[in-house]
Amino acid sequence: MSKTVGILGGMGPLATVDLFAKIVDNTPAVLDQDHLRIIIDNNPHIPPRVEAILQGGESPLPAMAASAKLLAKAGADFIVMPCNTAHYWLAELQAAVDIPIYSMIDNAAAFIAGRHRHLSGKVLLLATAATIKLNLYQQAFAREGMTLLLPDQNEQIMIDKAVRRVKAGELANNPYLNEFNAMLARHATAGAAAVLAGCTETPLLFPYFTVPLERFDATLLLAQMTIARARDGEGQKE
C-alpha cells in the first residue's frame, strides 16, 4: 500500500491546484486505483506570509499548525506544502506534528546538487523579492555546497511585476515577457546555464522563454519527490 500524502495548501490556491495536478500527471497509473491517496487542506484563510515577515503582521504559524494536525489526524503519512515563503516556519511547524513535513526548497537544492552539481554558480533563481530576502533558497543551496545567481535589483522589481500579472492570468499576453527574456539573455551571456523557478507562478512563464537555459521547477520537483516518497511504502504494511 502506498503512503497517504497530506498537502498543506491554500497559500495560494492556484499553487495548490498546480501541485495536485503535477502529482496526478506524473504518477505512473493505468487505473484510478494506481493513483495516490492525497488529502488536501486548501486553507486560504491562513494569514498572509509576506506581510507577517516584512510588516510584522499576524503570524500564520498557529493556522498552519492546525492544518498540519488536521492532515495528520485524517491519516496523512507525511506533509508537503506548495508555498515557498511558508517554509520560513518549517521547523516550528514540524514541532507541531509527529509525521514528517518535507521541504520543497531543500528538495530542489538536493535534486540539483545530486544531478547537476556542475551548475553551481550558474543557476538563476526566479523568485519573489520576499523569498529572496528570506534567504531560503540561498541557504539550502549553501548547505549543499552550491551557490545561486540572483537577479539585480531592477530585474527583481520586474520579476515581481511579471509574477503579479501571472497571478492575474496573463501568460502569453504578459506585458513583461520581453523584459523577462532580455534579462534571461543577459544572464546567459554572463554565464548562467539554468533557471530555478522558486516561486509557484514563474514556471507558468516557461513556455514563453526564448532563451535556451535549462529549467528547474521547484513545484514539479516537489511533485516527483512526493510520488517517490509515497510509493516507497508499496508492498510494506504502513
Place this chain on the structure above:
Amino acid sequence: MSKTVGILGGMGPLATVDLFAKIVDNTPAVLDQDHLRIIIDNNPHIPPRVEAILQGGESPLPAMAASAKLLAKAGADFIVMPCNTAHYWLAELQAAVDIPIYSMIDNAAAFIAGRHRHLSGKVLLLATAATIKLNLYQQAFAREGMTLLLPDQNEQIMIDKAVRRVKAGELANNPYLNEFNAMLARHATAGAAAVLAGCTETPLLFPYFTVPLERFDATLLLAQMTIARARDGEGQKE
C-alpha cells in the same frame, strides 16, 4: 465566514483536479484570503464503480462513506463528488453523514431546467455507456419535466472510445474527433441545440467541437454551485 467545502474525490483523480481548478478559477478573489477553504480526500483506492454496477464487483459504498465521514470530521460543511457514476450510491452515502451531499447531476438538471427549459428534448447527453445505462441524468431531467437526447448505439461506442483516449491525454490529437464532430452535426441537423457533458472527460474536447451547439459542463456547473453554496454563509456565524 464562508462555508468549508468537502470534496469526496479520487474517482478519478483528474476529474478531482478539474473540479478543484474550476472552483478556484471561478471564485471572485483578489487575495488568497478571498478564496474558499476546501478539504479534499482524493482517494483513488475506492473500488471501481462501473465494475461494481455492471459486473457485481466489490461495492464502493463503505470506502465512500469512510471518506465522507473523514471530510465531515475534518470540518467540511457540505460535500460534493466529481464522479457521475458514484452518484448511484448518493442516498446511501447521505445516510452515513450529518452534513449535506449535493448532487452534481441534480444540479446540472436544475440549472438547465431553470434557465434553459426551452431546450427540453434538444440537449444531447455526452456520457459513458455506464452512466447512461444507470439512467442517472435521464431521471434527474425527468424530475424537472425535461427529456434528454441520447446518442445511438454506434455513436455511444465511439464516445466511449474517444473518452478513453482523453483519459490517455489525447485532446487535439484525439483520433475520434472527426467522428465526434460528424455525430454532433447529425444531431444538430435533427434538432439538437446543446450538449451536456455528463462525463468528466468530455468537456476537455469542447475546444475541438466544430458544430455550433450550446455546451453545458456538469463539472463547471458543480464548481459554480459549490462556490454559491459556500459563500451563502458569508457574514453568518457557521
